[in-house]
Amino acid sequence: MTNPAVRSNASISDNHLDYDAIVIGAGVAGLYQLYKLRNIGMNVRLFEAGTGVGGTWYWNRYPGARFDSESYSYGYSFSKELLDEWDWSEHFASQPEILRYLQHVATKFELTKDIQFSSVVQSASYSEDARSWEIQLQDGSRFKSRFLITGIGLLSQPTLPRIPGIDSFKGQSFHTSRWPHEPVSYEGKRVAVVGTGATGVQTIQEVCKDVGHLTVFQRRPNWCAPLHNAKIDSDEMKEIRAGYEEIFETCNQTAAGFLHTADARSTFEVSEEERYEFWENLYASKGFGIWQGNFKDVLTNPEANKAMSDFVANKIRQRVNDPETAEKLIPNDHGFGTRRVPLETRYYESYNRENVELIDIISTPIQEITPNGIVTSDREFEFDIIIYATGFDAILGSYDKIDIEGVNGCKLKAQWREELSTFLGIQINNFPNLFMILGPHALLGNNPRSIEFNVEWITDLIQHMTALDLTRAEATPEAVASWYQHVLEQGEGLLANQIDSWMTGVNSNLDGRQQRIVARYSGTQSSYRKRANEVAESGYSELNLI
Numbered sequence: 033m034t035n036p037a038v039r040s041n042a043s044i045s046d047n048h049l050d051y052d053a054i055v056i057g058a059g060v061a062g063l064y065q066l067y068k069l070r071n072i073g074m075n076v077r078l079f080e081a082g083t084g085v086g087g088t089w090y091w092n093r094y095p096g097a098r099f100d101s102e103s104y105s106y107g108y109s110f111s112k113e114l115l116d117e118w119d120w121s122e123h124f125a126s127q128p129e130i131l132r133y134l135q136h137v138a139t140k141f142e143l144t145k146d147i148q149f150s151s152v153v154q155s156a157s158y159s160e161d162a163r164s165w166e167i168q169l170q171d172g173s174r175f176k177s178r179f180l181i182t183g184i185g186l187l188s189q190p191t192l193p194r195i196p197g198i199d200s201f202k203g204q205s206f207h208t209s210r211w212p213h214e215p216v217s218y219e220g221k222r223v224a225v226v227g228t229g230a231t232g233v234q235t236i237q238e239v240c241k242d243v244g245h246l247t248v249f250q251r252r253p254n255w256c257a258p259l260h261n262a263k264i265d266s267d268e269m270k271e272i273r274a275g276y277e278e279i280f281e282t283c284n285q286t287a288a289g290f291l292h293t294a295d296a297r298s299t300f301e302v303s304e305e306e307r308y309e310f311w312e313n314l315y316a317s318k319g320f321g322i323w324q325g326n327f328k329d330v331l332t333n334p335e336a337n338k339a340m341s342d343f344v345a346n347k348i349r350q351r352v353n354d355p356e357t358a359e360k361l362i363p364n365d366h367g368f369g370t371r372r373v374p375l376e377t378r379y380y381e382s383y384n385r386e387n388v389e390l391i392d393i394i395s396t397p398i399q400e401i402t403p404n405g406i407v408t409s410d411r412e413f414e415f416d417i418i419i420y421a422t423g424f425d426a427i428l429g430s431y432d433k434i435d436i437e438g439v440n441g442c443k444l445k446a447q448w449r450e451e452l453s454t455f456l457g458i459q460i461n462n463f464p465n466l467f468m469i470l471g472p473h474a475l476l477g478n479n480p481r482s483i484e485f486n487v488e489w490i491t492d493l494i495q496h497m498t499a500l501d502l503t504r505a506e507a508t509p510e511a512v513a514s515w516y517q518h519v520l521e522q523g524e525g526l527l528a529n530q531i532d533s534w535m536t537g538v539n540s541n542l543d544g545r546q547q548r549i550v551a552r553y554s555g556t557q558s559s560y561r562k563r564a565n566e567v568a569e570s571g572y573s574e575l576n577l578i
């Protein structure tokens with residue numbers, strides 16, 4: 033039998049295809065991919081589970097949801113016109129404003145006409161004979177295309193905690209990322225928040241102002257740092273607009289695409305006085321500087337990390353009135369910055385309010401949820417509303433939800449269980465013509481910066497293939513192995529890879545997510561871009577193109 037992969041292109045027809053390309057997901061990634069492919073003359077269809085565009089910013093409508101990236105470093109950079117006409121109202125915009133921005137993008141570039149909403153893609157299978165993908169939606173309808181591009185999100189599959197009786201609660205209950213579109217009234221009510229990660233922190237500091245009583249159930253505290261959000265007036269917006277080129281250039285050079293870059297000095301290279309002055313300044317400045325712009329060894333050297341953690345622990349002690357509560361809020365199982373740092377606005381002061389109580393569920397575990405509330409090992413609580421801020425099945429979750437079948441019946445989920453490997457976080461061997469945006473082993477951080485680069489890289493490859501009448505792209509096993517090795521090397525020595533977090537693929541609420549994995553690329557924007565550009569400049573020599 034001849035290998036279908038080496039058949040001549042003359043026998044491959046487009047006649048059976050519904051579209052040249054199918055894109056899944058209408059978030060920052062999918063919207064830009066749709067725009068770019070349409071611009072090169074392709075017939076594209078985008079399928080989205082939600083009823084509107086926005087992805088993360090469509091789903092996460094919980095109170096207090098906002099950026100921890102500076103608004104102007106997060107927005108798209110590709111259109112000068114868009115940059116010129118859009119004003120951000122705050123340095124860290126809130127979810128309604130971000131959603132309005134993405135809706136504006138969809139309207140401006142007439143994207144919605146090519147999007148099918150309320151369409152959950154359940155399966156996708158590759159046909160070697162036709163060199164095309166067929167997707168199936170939840171309603172049974174099927175569509176075929178040459179290329180399949182996933183923009184399905186790294187934090188888009190919510191996870192609920194595994195607590196007996198969770199369905200029995202008679203009040204209102206929501207996962208933060210499945211917040212209703214109608215306003216929720218929690219004024220004066222007895223509210224529980226389960227979880228104190230980034231979304232928990234944003235929710236707690238907001239709802240505590242209005243609720244009758246708030247009980248926070250914390251399994252593990254995180255190292256949070258002040259956001260220092262501020263309004264942007266028209267003069268400041270003018271300055272920001274004039275500096276856009278520099279802003280994006282900076283983001284493209286820094287480690288994780290943020291505006292902040294590590295200080296060239298090591299922690300103990302400077303005097304104690306200088307060190308604390310530097311840290312005080314970081315603590316008083318906006319955004320992720322304290323995480324990404326710290327001394328260069330804070331995230332790699334355990335002693336430096338311990339000193340920084342002690343500094344932040346003291347800040348928490350200073351801000352929380354009750355010493356016992358303060359100690360509960362100080363992490364003791366990981367160092368500062370080894371997990372994504374939740375940025376907060378008077379989060380710690382929330383615990384100084386009469387109406388807020390913190391329950392440590394390591395010492396008094398939740399035993400069950402009842403029709404009336406939550407029962408821990410030593411108390412029974414009654415609630416009107418329970419908010420689950422329990423995070424996501426990160427990075428792999430949205431892929432696992434789709435039954436993806438490549439060549440010879442090879443299933444993606446099973447292949448990744450054996451070894452999680454990709455090429456550039458974009459391609460996977462055995463899955464030709466499938467391209468991922470922000471897939472595993474991609475560079476995360478200030479995500480739109482990686483998204484734009486990846487979308488442009490994928491578009492260039494597809495354009496190259498179209499120009500040469502090529503119909504099949506698959507990374508070679510050697511390319512995948514060498515990228516995997518590179519990903520492992522880049523992660524060496526990073527303290528973040530030595531602890532449990534969503535960034536190391538651990539989620540105690542899910543079976544099969546207990547082992548740490550290397551799930552993301554920990555190199556820099558420049559190292560990632562250099563490698564990906566070399567692949568393109570070599571005529572994609574590390575891909576088998578037919």
Ligand SMILES: Cc1cc2nc3c(=O)[nH]c(=O)nc-3n(C[C@H](O)[C@H](O)[C@H](O)COP(=O)(O)OP(=O)(O)OC[C@H]3O[C@@H](n4cnc5c(N)ncnc54)[C@H](O)[C@@H]3O)c2cc1C
Pocket residue numbers: 056057058059060061062079080081082086087088089090092097098099100101106151152153154183184185186187188231430433434469470477478479480483
């Ligand atoms: C609360 C929160 C705050 C965040 N803040 C920041 C921040 O400040 N800075 C930052 O850089 N990043 C932040 N992130 C990460 C954020 O996810 C990314 O910045 C970015 O929005 C990812 O865009 P995306 O298009 O790749 O994925 P998403 O925005 O997650 O969009 C994926 C879309 O795919 C759809 N989808 C998934 N599976 C299917 C399927 N099978 N069928 C059909 N549709 C499907 C989903 O419905 C969703 O709309 C935050 C994430 C969260 C949850």
